[in-house]
Each structure stands twice: as structure tokens, then as C-alpha cells.
Amino acid sequence: MTKTYKIVVLGGDGIGPEVTDQAVRLLKEIQPQLSGVAFEFDEHSVGVGEYQKNGDALPETAFEACRNSDAILLGAMGLPNVRYPNGKEIAPQLDLREKLDLYGGVRPIELFHEADTPLKNYGPGEIDFVLVRESTEGIFAGRDAVADLDADESLNIIRITRKGAERVCRMAFEVARKRDKAKKVSLIDKANVLSTMVYFRHIFDEVAKDFPDITAEHVYVDASALFMVRRPHDFDVMVTENMFGDILSDLAAGLVGGMGMAPSADIGDKAAVFQPSHGSAPDIAGQGIANPIAMILSAVMMLQWFDNDETRRAGAALHAAVARVLSDPSNRTPDMGGKLSTTQITDAISIALKDALN
Numbered sequence: 550m551t552k553t554y555k556i557v558v559l560g561g562d563g564i565g566p567e568v569t570d571q572a573v574r575l576l577k578e579i580q581p582q583l584s585g586v587a588f589e590f591d592e593h594s595v596g597v598g599e600y601q602k603n604g605d606a607l608p609e610t611a612f613e614a615c616r617n618s619d620a621i622l623l624g625a626m627g628l629p630n631v632r633y634p635n636g637k638e639i640a641p642q643l644d645l646r647e648k649l650d651l652y653g654g655v656r657p658i659e660l661f662h663e664a665d666t667p668l669k670n671y672g673p674g675e676i677d678f679v680l681v682r683e684s685t686e687g688i689f690a691g692r693d694a695v696a697d698l699d700a701d702e703s704l705n706i707i708r709i710t711r712k713g714a715e716r717v718c719r720m721a722f723e724v725a726r727k728r729d730k731a732k733k734v735s736l737i738d739k740a741n742v743l744s745t746m747v748y749f750r751h752i753f754d755e756v757a758k759d760f761p762d763i764t765a766e767h768v769y770v771d772a773s774a775l776f777m778v779r780r781p782h783d784f785d786v787m788v789t790e791n792m793f794g795d796i797l798s799d800l801a802a803g804l805v806g807g808m809g810m811a812p813s814a815d816i817g818d819k820a821a822v823f824q825p826s827h828g829s830a831p832d833i834a835g836q837g838i839a840n841p842i843a844m845i846l847s848a849v850m851m852l853q854w855f856d857n858d859e860t861r862r863a864g865a866a867l868h869a870a871v872a873r874v875l876s877d878p879s880n881r882t883p884d885m886g887g888k889l890s891t892t893q894i895t896d897a898i899s900i901a902l903k904d905a906l907n
């Protein structure tokens with residue numbers, strides 16, 4: 550019997566559709582090689598373009614399709630110059646995370662090539678950690694607040710719930726357990742200053758007791774930024790609050806060659822969105838030069854998440870194809886110092902994928 554996975558595709562804005570097209574192309578190439586597995590793609594228009602046309606960045610039909618899907622592939626949404634009257638950007642990806650309860654932002658950081666980074670002494674495989682970002686509360690819980698521009702101050706709340714902290718810490722320990730690295734989870738907090746972080750740390754310590762095989766440590770968020778640059782090899786899995794995770798995941802992307810190398814997944818108990826950590830990159834949109842690898846590696850995460858031997862095999866093959874392509878220094882997009890276009894690097898991955906699947 551064939552298992553059909555319904556995949557909703559939301560290209561979004563800027564380079565979002567450019568990189569999403571490449572991931573979908575590779576998934577379509579993979580499908581005939583798998584036995585008993587089919588992919589059904591369902592594309593929807595969302596984001597700034599949709600907001601400008603119809604006044605709703607995430608129409609109900611698109612949301613319902615997401616709710617009824619097995620997985621969602623998302624490019625990027627938002628453009629810096631398009632804002633709601635309240636001054637904030639159109640960011641329906643945050644609504645998706647909250648409405649579908651996608652509490653765990655899993656952001657793997659893996660060095661595939663001699664990236665143009667300050668960390669010249671690191672080679673492929675020597676930076677390899679996962680940042681797990683709480684994605685439904687934290688500092689972002691204040692995002693519905695409206696700034697009163699005439700007032701003397703503006704406040705946002707930080708919300709840490711027992712349920713939210715516990716489930717994301719548990720996810721981080723589960724991620725660590727599945728990896729073949731050091732088996733360590735580092736809580737990144739600010740428990741020297743904020744009561745919410747004292748609370749988060751208390752819950753982390755409680756959860757850690759259920760994972761005696763895994764080392765648990767605490768690192769303050771400011772120090773963690775330093776250590777990620779000075780000794781990134783020491784990290785295995787990190788877990789942190791929403792906004793800290795947002796900031797640190799961009800820093801981490803910088804360690805492995807930039808945003809074009811940083812995949813991500815927002816995972817809940819019933820649904821998941823797979824999207825790169827990067828945004829719509831308006832500075833390079835429309836030029837055909839965006840690096841599609843973050844999106845392609847997000848598709849790898851989706852194939853692994855389906856929990857099916859055949860899709861896991863496909864995920865491993867796609868990951869191996871990316872590694873093989875990047876082992877050749879002539880395979881670089883402009884953000885990596887090369888000249889290949891978005892489609893040319895995908896062509897190279899497609900060729901390597903055929904070998905990897907056999």
C-alpha cells in the first residue's frame with residue numbers, strides 16, 4: 550500500500566519561492582525512487598503579496614490546507630517595507646507556529662565546507678550542533694501589543710509557561726539522545742537577571758532528571774554568543790527562549806557560511822513547518838542567485854520527520870548529495886564566494902542525488 554504525504558507548499562515572499570521551487574523539484578525527482586511512498590504537493594499564495602492583493606497574509610483556505618497536511622514547506626515571508634498600520638511587519642509564519650502549536654524550532658548548524666567565516670581552522674563536520682528554539686511564547690508573547698507613540702514608555706511581556714518550557718526542554722533532550730555526538734544539552738538563559746529565566750531553568754533541571762544519560766548545563770545567553778564563536782565544537786544541543794533562539798540561530802548560521810546554509814523546522818505534536826532560518830532576502834530577490842541549500846536541508850528534515858524508512862533513506866541521500874556537491878569548491882553560490890545560480894547548484898545536487906539514491 551502506498552503512503553501519500555500531503556505537503557503544503559508556501560513559497561511566500563522575496564527569495565522564498567525561488568528556493569522552495571528547488572526543494573520541490575528535488576522531492577519530485579526522489580519520489581519515483583521510493584517504494585510505497587508518494588508526495589502530493591498543494592501550493593498556496595501567502596505573505597506580503599497575498600496581503601497586498603486580498604488584505605490577508607494567511608487566507609483561511611491556505612491555513613486549512615496547512616492544518617490538514619502532513620507537512621508544510623515554507624520559503625520565507627515578510628518584506629521590510631510592507632507593514633501593518635501598527636508599524637509591525639507581516640509575519641504570518643508566527644501565526645502558523647502559534648495556531649498549529651509548533652513549539653520546537655529545531656535549527657541544525659552543520660559545517661559542510663571551508664566556509665568564508667572567521668573560524669578558519671574548522672573543516673567539514675567540525676561544527677555540528679542543533680539549536681532548539683521555543684517558538685510559541687517567550688519575548689514574542691508580547692507581539693500583539695501596539696506601541697502608543699505618544700506614551701512615555703512601551704512594554705512587552707515575556708511569557709514562560711510550565712507546559713511550554715517543559716515540552717521544549719524535553720524535545721531538546723530527545724534530539725540529543727538521537728544524535729551520535731556528545732549527548733549534551735545546554736540551556737541558554739538569562740537566569741542571573743530575569744525571573745522568567747529562573748523559572749525556565751528550574752523546569753529545565755526537572756526535565757534533565759529524566760535523561761540521566763545526557764549531560765545538562767546552563768550557559769548565559771551573552772556568554773553563549775561568545776562560546777559559539779570561540780568554541781562552537783563544544784555545543785551539541787542548545788535549548789532556549791524564542792527571541793534568544795531567533796538571534797543566536799542567525800549567529801550560528803554565520804559560523805557555517807551564512808543564512809543560505811541554515812535549515813529549520815518548527816515542530817509540534819501534530820504538525821510541522823519546514824523552512825530555512827533565513828528571511829525573504831529582498832537584497833538578492835529576483836536575481837536567481839539565492840542559495841537554496843537551507844531550504845533543501847529543511848526538506849531533508851521533513852523527510853526524516855515523516856518517520857518512514859523510505860523517506861529516511863531519501864533524506865539521508867539528499868543530505869549526502871548536498872555534502873558531496875559542497876566538497877567541490879567550484880560548487881558555490883555568490884553568498885559562498887562562487888558564481889553558481891540557484892538552479893545551477895540544484896542541478897549539481899540533483900546529479901549527486903541520483904548516485905546517492907542508488
Ligand SMILES: NC(=O)C1=CN([C@@H]2O[C@H](COP(=O)(O)OP(=O)(O)OC[C@H]3O[C@@H](n4cnc5c(N)ncnc54)[C@H](O)[C@@H]3O)[C@@H](O)[C@H]2O)C=CC1
Pocket residue numbers: 564568624625626627628629630638642807808809824825826827828829830831832833838839840841843884
Ligand atoms: N522565517 C521567515 O520567513 C523570516 C522572515 N524574515 C523577513 O525577511 C525580510 C528580510 O529580513 P533580513 O533581516 O534581511 O534577513 P534575511 O535572512 O532575509 O537576509 C539576511 C542576509 O542574508 C542573506 N541571505 C538570506 N538567505 C539567503 C540565501 N538563501 N542565499 C543567499 N543569501 C541569503 C541576505 O541576502 C541578507 O544579506 C524581513 O522582512 C524579515 O522580517 C526574516 C527572517 C525569517
Ligand SMILES: CC(C)CC(=O)C(=O)O
Pocket residue numbers: 627640642643795826827
Ligand atoms: C518573523 C521572524 C521572527 C521570523 C524569524 O526571524 C525566524 O523565524 O527566524
Ligand SMILES: [Mg+2]
Pocket residue numbers: 795796799826
Ligand atoms: Mg530569525
